[in-house]
Amino acid sequence: MSEVRTVTEPMSTAPTLDGADGGxxxxxxxxxxxxxxxxxxxxxxxxxxxxxxxxxxxxxxxxxxxxPTIDAIAASIAADPQMYWSNLLVTLLEVAVGAGAGIVAGFLLAVVMAEFEIMERAMMPLFVVIMVTPIVAIAPALVVAFGFGMAPKFIVTGLVVFFPMLVNSLAGLRDVDVRALDVLRTLHASRWEIFRDLRFPGSMPFVFAGLRVSLPLAIVGAAVAEFVAAGQQAGLGSLVTISAAQANLPVTWASIALLCVMGIVLVALLALVKKRTLWWSDENTVAR
CATH class of the missing domain: 1.20.1070 (Rhopdopsin 7-helix transmembrane proteins)
Known part of the structure; x- marks a missing residue:
């Protein structure tokens, strides 16, 4: 009589993708x-x-x-692409320099305020006063102070993005895991070590949220600066003003469309950078 052997195999499970919850x-x-x-x-x-x-x-x-019709707008761009390109580069320069300075300044001041609460109590009221002042009222005064070059446009663009970046960064730097902070303090970690290992990484979702608000506002700020800051007549905002005064609707709306495209591209690039940088965040884990 042949012996019947029973082989017990472990139940196979479907492979899974590791998530942020540890598998x-x-x-x-x-x-x-x-x-x-x-x-x-x-x-x-x-x-x-x-x-x-x-x-x-x-x-x-x-x-x-x-x-104008959409084909008229497209025909206007195709008729003189060099004009639109040169003005787009001017506006892009204003966004890069002005918004870049405003974003960096907002984050650095948020770091100072997060470390020293007295600095927040001393400086935040001043920043609120600046932010509630209409930017169209500040721009002419900046022209008087800094001349008719690009400096007033850089400053206006930077001011528009400064406050959202400051507030979001400050919230992120303050929103730390209390238990992790207690552990680091128990280990006698320095301020720099706490910032490097806890506050800075934990603030990144808030920082990217601030950037998502600031980048579209930077384009708005650059266009407004070109509207109201006298001087060099260049940039898509200036092109909108000049063409509207001449009742040239295709050029006006083509310039507006290019401003919109610029904003969409910047937001899309930011989303890509965020996905690559914050791969560990809950939002990106769910998206995958």
Whole structure:
């Protein structure tokens, strides 16, 4: 009589993707399914933009002296791309220099305020007063103080992004894990070590939230600076002002469209950098 041997094999489990919770991730097949259904991500905004474009075209055909058609806007850009490109570079320079300075200043002051609470009590009221002052009222005074060059436009752009960056960064630097902070203090960690190992990494989601607000505002600030700061007539904002005064609607709306495209590109690049930098955050883990 032959012996029947029973082999017991361990139950196989579906491979999973490690998440931020230490290994509890979604099955691989779920991720691949989500990637196959990527149209769920891009289809809704695409349909929205198509609907808005169709509505725009209908209104433009019915009211040619109010807004130009989309093909007229595209034809204006194609007719003189060098003009639009040169003005776009001027506005981009204002955003890069002005917003860059405002973002760095806002973050550095947030670090000082997070470390020394008395600095927040002393300086925050002044910053609030500056932020509630209409920027269109400050710009002419900056022209008088700094001349007719690019400096007033840099300052206006920096002021627009400074306060959102300051507030978000300060909130992030203050929002630390109390237990981790107690452990570091128990180990006699220095202020720099606490900042490097705890406050700075923990503030990054807040910093990126501030950047997401600040970058679109930087484009608005640059355009407003070109509107109200006299001097060099260059940039997409200046092009909007000049073409509107001449009732040249295609150029006006082409300049506005390029400002919108610039903002979309900056926000998209920021989202890409955030995904690569904060791969460990809960938001990105859920998105994957």
């Amino acid at each position: 509890a991730g979604r099955p691989v097949h779920a991720t691949s399914l989500a990637s196959r259904l990527g149209w769920r991500v891009w289809a809704p905004p695409a349909i929205t933009f198509l609907a808005v474009g169709l509505l725009w075209q209908i209104v433009a055909l019915a009211n040619p002296f109010v807004i």
